[in-house]
Amino acid sequence: MKNNDRKAYLFIAPFVIVFLVFNLYPIFLTFYYSLTNYSGMGGIDNADFIGIDNYVRLVTDRYFYQAFFNTIRIWGFNFLVQMFIALGLALLFSDIRLKLKGVSLFRALFYLPNIITIASVALLFSILLDWNHGGLNQMLLSLGVINQPINWLNDPLYAQGAVALIGAWMWFGNSFIVLMAGISGISRDYYEAALIDGANWFQSFKYITLPQLKPILLYVLITSIIGGLQLFDLPMLLTDGQGSPQGALNTMVLYLYNQAFRYNNFGYGATLAYGLFFITVIFSAVTFRTMYRKES
Secondary structure (H helix, E strand, O other), rough: OOHHHHHHHHHHHHHHHHHHHHHHHHHHHHHHHOEEEOOOOOOHHOEEEEEOOOHHHHHHHHHHHHHHHHHHHHHHHHHHHHHHHHHHHHHHHHHOOOOOOHHHHHHHHHHHHHHOOOHHHHHHHHHOOOOOHHHHHHHHHOOOOOOOOOOOOHHHHHHHHHHHHHHHHHHHHHHHHHHHHHHHOOOOOHHHHHOOOOOOOHHHHHHHHHHHHHHHHHHHHHHHHHHHOOOOOOHHHHOOOOOOOOOOOOOHHHHHHHHHOOOOOOOHHHHHHHHHHHHHHHHHHHHHHHHHHOOO
């Protein structure tokens, strides 16, 4: 038995070693960096220990707060649009009254934007949203909707809306698949009984679908929060990489990236990483608590 135990430890040793070296060690090292003024130059011996000074700076950093509210606005609009489309389509394709065909085909088509590389998506929409020759402006001008081209990526409100809508377009297919799977797991007997009793579509949705779908909705919401608070690639690729226009696309992760790798302030960048971690934990915990609070 002991010999078998030793063999078992040999099998799990590669995973444990990789986890310790590439997961656990960087977490503790990042925390240590957050307590120093490390610039990224030279070894760790070049970093001076400054205690919680970086965390004090974080609490009073107005640029961090700007990045936080930018991220929340973009994510919030993204999530509302994404869920409206994904949930609406999931309900439509699962409605026993309609019995729509071709669900597998549409599932693949809706998920397709999610597997396109983000660099390709950014290049595509930077061309479509171009001020002078972009396809969107040309279409709106030809239809008479606008009288002059709109500089979509140079206006703070339009730029945030564009990033949010692009993200919703990329991710609604993933949410649709998850919600569709959740709805498919609900017994058809409930809907048939409700149909016999004369319940309309809204009543079936409110009293059957929504309560049964709560765990799936919680999963989608929390994963969306985690992904949304880490928004980085689209703002980085669509503009100058510094949050233009007027700091509207300066998200928390983009601010972290610039502090660490553009300004060589690794110590404060590590502090921002831990700040982002705690914000994500708080948002996730509040969401979980709100959706599963005890009813009086």
